[in-house]
Amino acid sequence: xxxxxxxxxxxxxxxxxxxxxxxxxxxxxxxxxxxxxxxxxxxxxxxxxxxxxxxxxxxxxxxxxxxxxxxxxxxxxxxxxxxxxxxxxxxxxxxxxxxxxxxxxxxxxxxxxxxxxxxxxxxxxxxxxxxxxxxxxxxxxxxxxxxxxxxxxxxxxxxxxxxxxxxxxxxxxxxxxxxxxxxxxxxxxxxxxxxxxxxxxxxxxxxxxxxxxxxxxxxxxxxxxxxxxxxxxxxxxxxxxxxxxxxx
Amino acid sequence: xxxxxxxxxxxxxxxxxxxxxxxxxxxxxxxxxxxxxxxxxxxxxxxxxxxxxxxxxxxxxxxxxxxxxxxxxxxxxxxxxxxxxxxxxxxxxxxxxxxxxxxxxxxxxxxxxxxxxxxxxxxxxxxxxxxxxxxxxxxxxxxxxxxxxxxxxxxxxxxxxxxxxxxxxxxxxxxxxxxxxxxxxxxxxxxxxxxxxxxxxxxxxxxxxxxxxxxxxxxxxxxxxxxxxxxxxxxxxxxxxxxxxxxxxxxxxxxxxxxxxxxxxxxxxxxxxxxxxxxxxxxxxxxxxxxxxxxxxxxxxxxxxxxxxxxxxxxxxxxxxxxxxxxxxxxxxxxxxxxxxx
Numbered sequence: 113x114x115x116x117x118x119x120x121x122x123x124x125x126x127x128x129x130x131x132x133x134x135x136x137x138x139x140x141x142x143x144x145x146x147x148x149x150x151x152x153x154x155x156x157x158x159x160x161x162x163x164x165x166x167x168x169x170x171x172x173x174x175x176x177x178x179x180x181x182x183x184x185x186x187x188x189x190x191x192x193x194x195x196x197x198x199x200x201x202x203x204x205x206x207x208x209x210x211x212x213x214x215x216x217x218x219x220x221x222x223x224x225x226x227x228x229x230x231x232x233x234x235x236x237x238x239x240x241x242x243x244x245x246x247x248x249x250x251x252x253x254x255x256x257x258x259x260x261x262x263x264x265x266x267x268x269x270x271x272x273x274x275x276x277x278x279x280x281x282x283x284x285x286x287x288x289x290x291x292x293x294x295x296x297x298x299x300x301x302x303x304x305x306x307x308x309x310x311x312x313x314x315x316x317x318x319x320x321x322x323x324x325x326x327x328x329x330x331x332x333x334x335x336x337x338x339x340x341x342x343x344x345x346x347x348x349x350x351x352x353x354x355x356x357x358x359x360x
Numbered sequence: 361x362x363x364x365x366x367x368x369x370x371x372x373x374x375x376x377x378x379x380x381x382x383x384x385x386x387x388x389x390x391x392x393x394x395x396x397x398x399x400x401x402x403x404x405x406x407x408x409x410x411x412x413x414x415x416x417x418x419x420x421x422x423x424x425x426x427x428x429x430x431x432x433x434x435x436x437x438x439x440x441x442x443x444x445x446x447x448x449x450x451x452x453x454x455x456x457x458x459x460x461x462x463x464x465x466x467x468x469x470x471x472x473x474x475x476x477x478x479x480x481x482x483x484x485x486x487x488x489x490x491x492x493x494x495x496x497x498x499x500x501x502x503x504x505x506x507x508x509x510x511x512x513x514x515x516x517x518x519x520x521x522x523x524x525x526x527x528x529x530x531x532x533x534x535x536x537x538x539x540x541x542x543x544x545x546x547x548x549x550x551x552x553x554x555x556x557x558x559x560x561x562x563x564x565x566x567x568x569x570x571x572x573x574x575x576x577x578x579x580x581x582x583x584x585x586x587x588x589x590x591x592x593x594x595x596x597x598x599x600x601x602x603x604x605x606x607x608x609x610x611x612x613x614x615x616x617x618x619x620x621x622x623x624x625x626x627x628x629x630x631x632x633x634x635x636x637x638x639x640x641x642x643x644x645x646x647x648x649x650x651x652x653x654x655x656x657x658x659x660x661x662x663x664x665x666x667x668x669x670x671x672x673x674x675x676x677x678x679x680x681x682x683x684x685x686x687x688x689x690x691x692x693x694x695x696x697x698x699x700x701x702x
Contacts, residue, residue, distance in 0.1 A: 202581075
């Protein structure tokens, strides 16, 4: 395994008197898929939010690309190349794919040589390109429609495509398949494998052991805010994972 | 990856029906004009729409509510509402008139400029206050702007000492009543503001962010948009448009009146809604709002033209508002454009 892209050690996070995370460690390398499992309240969400710059940490170190980092906001983390995709996907449903991919970073062209004007054409073409790169098929007529007309899996793909377009190197996904039907779940799993093949590191939270075993390289289990175990996916099985999750 | 049809994708609908669902406001305006035209030909043996005086009157009648509706359109697209515009307009009008009274010793052109500047400067203050309350203190838009509705109403009447404030200034009169190539100056002014707002909303970063905030505040925040700041600017923009309407009002009547904009508030919201904007935010266009304002103006003027008791205007506009929302709600279904928001 190459040098880890993300390396966390001794991470501790308290909310008032409650210790949400205690001495948690984790590594992910480029092109690696790490599944994050654990019962409700085990600290999975707190952990990814600490990585994504939503929560500050009380103790511990986060190194990204070898450098110690301390993100004050999610925008800082994103600028560094860490993108988090939450279940709500944070898409503006009333805008089309190009508008969503470029939201906050719009491209402009000049009308009559002086009047700035949204460059819809370029934004649409660039978005199409990144979706193609990820082998995501979206009907041509839907490219210019509001993204609410897309299926759940396609919307997920747009959120991922946006992250990739802006050069995310680490993708953190919170239950990416939870809201999807079975065929769409499979597509998202395929997409994760393609991202991995393109060298993107992925951390994904899932309750679905089938998904975890289908795409991840390693699994990290949290229990009550602590590392409860970490296994290469070929060296474990569902029973052991469940045991680590519930303890005993 | 093969493309599976979305599970809820509706069947394609009849193209004619889809066309009507999208273009109904244009069609409705056209039908209204044709109706009054036929009526004029049959009853009076004259023309309705080809008479320049009628066109001027309709455009003039549409211009002030339209000015209020322009800023309102952006506020509504962002998921808010501005109830204060009518009295902000009145306040601007009164401030302009009193300022011009106080500077009546100056050259009339200069006095007019000072009056306009004062009106526009004062007008953005209530917008700043309601915007700040809504964006930073989480006051609902309805309440924040209702509060400023009351404040501006009171301050307006206080400034005017409870009466109308007459201004005798030939430049002001020209601004409100002159015509350029048969087009009244207030209509030209309104048209300019329409063009600017259309561009800002459709082609500018500001407009794009406005849609994004209305579509999903979470998405806007994630994209790095400063949502509170943008929201404050939206309400200031709406108030500024109301300020321009106040200037036009003062110019048309050579007087400032605190209550001048009161009846226009609902017309402005109606124009936005008839124009296809959703009160839930996320959709709407300036073109739609212009059509909406003209539908209202044609109904109002046309009913007077055919000698119907003026109170029927209210009934007619009310019915049109409801019908327009009904059509919008079934638009997704009629056009087969996909499922609705989850």
